[in-house]
Amino acid sequence: MSTDRSAVILLSGGLDSATCLAIARNEGFACHCLTIDYNQRHRAELDAARHLAEAMDAASHTVFPLDLRAFGGSALTSDMPVPKDRDEHEMLDEIPSTYVPARNLVFLSIALARAETLAARDIFVGVNAIDYSGYPDCRPEFVRSFEQTANLATRLGVEGATIRIHTPLIDMTKAQIIRTGSDLGVDFAMTLSCYDPDDHGRACARCDACLLRARGFAQAGIADPTRYQHAAPRLA
Amino acid sequence: MSTDRSAVILLSGGLDSATCLAIARNEGFACHCLTIDYNQRHRAELDAARHLAEAMDAASHTVFPLDLRAFGGSALTSDMPVPKDRDEHEMLDEIPSTYVPARNLVFLSIALARAETLAARDIFVGVNAIDYSGYPDCRPEFVRSFEQTANLATRLGVEGATIRIHTPLIDMTKAQIIRTGSDLGVDFAMTLSCYDPDDHGRACARCDACLLRARGFAQAGIADPTRYQHAAPRLA
Numbered sequence: 001m002s003t004d005r006s007a008v009i010l011l012s013g014g015l016d017s018a019t020c021l022a023i024a025r026n027e028g029f030a031c032h033c034l035t036i037d038y039n040q041r042h043r044a045e046l047d048a049a050r051h052l053a054e055a056m057d058a059a060s061h062t063v064f065p066l067d068l069r070a071f072g073g074s075a076l077t078s079d080m081p082v083p084k085d086r087d088e089h090e091m092l093d094e095i096p097s098t099y100v101p102a103r104n105l106v107f108l109s110i111a112l113a114r115a116e117t118l119a120a121r122d123i124f125v126g127v128n129a130i131d132y133s134g135y136p137d138c139r140p141e142f143v144r145s146f147e148q149t150a151n152l153a154t155r156l157g158v159e160g161a162t163i164r165i166h167t168p169l170i171d172m173t174k175a176q177i178i179r180t181g182s183d184l185g186v187d188f189a190m191t192l193s194c195y196d197p198d199d200h201g202r203a204c205a206r207c208d209a210c211l212l213r214a215r216g217f218a219q220a221g222i223a224d225p226t227r228y229q230h231a232a233p234r235l236a
Numbered sequence: 237m238s239t240d241r242s243a244v245i246l247l248s249g250g251l252d253s254a255t256c257l258a259i260a261r262n263e264g265f266a267c268h269c270l271t272i273d274y275n276q277r278h279r280a281e282l283d284a285a286r287h288l289a290e291a292m293d294a295a296s297h298t299v300f301p302l303d304l305r306a307f308g309g310s311a312l313t314s315d316m317p318v319p320k321d322r323d324e325h326e327m328l329d330e331i332p333s334t335y336v337p338a339r340n341l342v343f344l345s346i347a348l349a350r351a352e353t354l355a356a357r358d359i360f361v362g363v364n365a366i367d368y369s370g371y372p373d374c375r376p377e378f379v380r381s382f383e384q385t386a387n388l389a390t391r392l393g394v395e396g397a398t399i400r401i402h403t404p405l406i407d408m409t410k411a412q413i414i415r416t417g418s419d420l421g422v423d424f425a426m427t428l429s430c431y432d433p434d435d436h437g438r439a440c441a442r443c444d445a446c447l448l449r450a451r452g453f454a455q456a457g458i459a460d461p462t463r464y465q466h467a468a469p470r471l472a
Contacts (some may be wrong), residue, residue: 064306109341111337
């Protein structure tokens with residue numbers, strides 16, 4: 001689809017951001033993908049993002065280094081263990097240790113800087129308030145507040161443009177995200193959601209992200225194409 | 237002064253942030269300084285920040301790398317020329333090319349991530365709405381909006397703490413900042429404000445920052461300790 005509207009898409013390499021990219025493309029945006037390399041414990045996520053951007057005809061793909069290890073404080077950026085085998089109740093009970101301090105705020109701010117250099121007014125982010133209600137920075141009230149701040153922070157906003165933060169997945173269940181992505185042609189075999197993959201990018205089947213993802217495929221009635229290190233997750 | 241209240245101080249190495257650090261220290265905070273290394277064209281600014289943090293008894297000093305050159309779009313992070321010899325009217329007329337896209341938003345977001353790992357609720361930033369009215373992200377309405385977003389974005393905010401963004405300089409003239417810093421014992425000879433210093437950290441005397449700074453010392457009636465490459469600025 002031809003367009004002169006550019007958007008910045010935060011692309012992690014996971015199932016959600018891949019679906020978000022597909023939605024933005026389907027809405028006619030020229031998609032400038034932005035992957036934040038925050039020294040995840042595994043590089044497989046970055047590889048997944050690169051392959052997805054290429055396969056989905058992104059207008060550009062920038063990998064932006066951001067060394068959050070300097071601060072510690074999260075199982076995803078330090079040596080704290082990734083929690084495993086938790087049930088849904090445990091996942092929702094508290095803010096998980098995989099929470100990265102102020103992550104979405106930092107990521108959206110960098111996406112906004114990227115948008116300004118492109119004169120783009122649209123940013124897509126695959127946050128989801130249902131499956132991850134434990135993360136404060138996935139809530140709609142956070143996103144709306146950030147949007148207001150973004151319009152006050154930037155040259156674009158001052159000059160009268162309206163910057164919009166698109167969160168098309170925010171009210172979807174994992175199963176709905178998977179059905180939407182599937183309808184839009186996302187190849188989920190290219191995506192990686194696991195917090196603790198092996199060196200070959202194969203999923204652990206036991207972390208929160210693996211369990212939510214596997215349950216989503218089951219509920220969507222779509223075969224799970226995930227490559228696991230051993231067996232697929234055992235769903236309750 | 238002994239305290240158990242920690243604050244994060246954004247410290248650039250310039251006159252404003254040095255005064256901001258002095259104010260936070262004077263209010264009794266244990267000051268954790270954060271310098272964002274966004275690949276400024278000159279490293280002298282980072283050296284100034286290091287020396288200031290040490291001289292002013294900071295509780296810690298973190299230099300956080302953030303390669304904004306990946307996006308371009310500013311004279312401070314690309315090969316665009318730094319504007320020189322502009323009068324006050326020209327400075328205020330438009331958003332200057334030294335504006336870095338979404339800079340204060342990105343910097344404050346990273347400061348908030350640092351604060352969360354310290355369980356600190358206070359962030360000090362030396363933004364100033366009077367001398368730099370050309371920058372959208374130095375305005376009080378931006379700072380208040382960011383503060384709201386910060387309280388929605390973080391574990392601290394969700395758990396009921398109130399995160400506060402302190403901008404003690406926001407309504408001060410440059411002369412007032414210099415008088416305040418001077419009263420609190422800031423050694424301004426250690427600070428560097430110039431956008432285009434030489435390799436020895438000596439100021440150009442012609443960029444907006446040099447001109448505003450020199451005028452500030454003149455108006456404060458305090459001798460300008462700045463090391464210039466050639467002559468001091470000629471003030472109108």
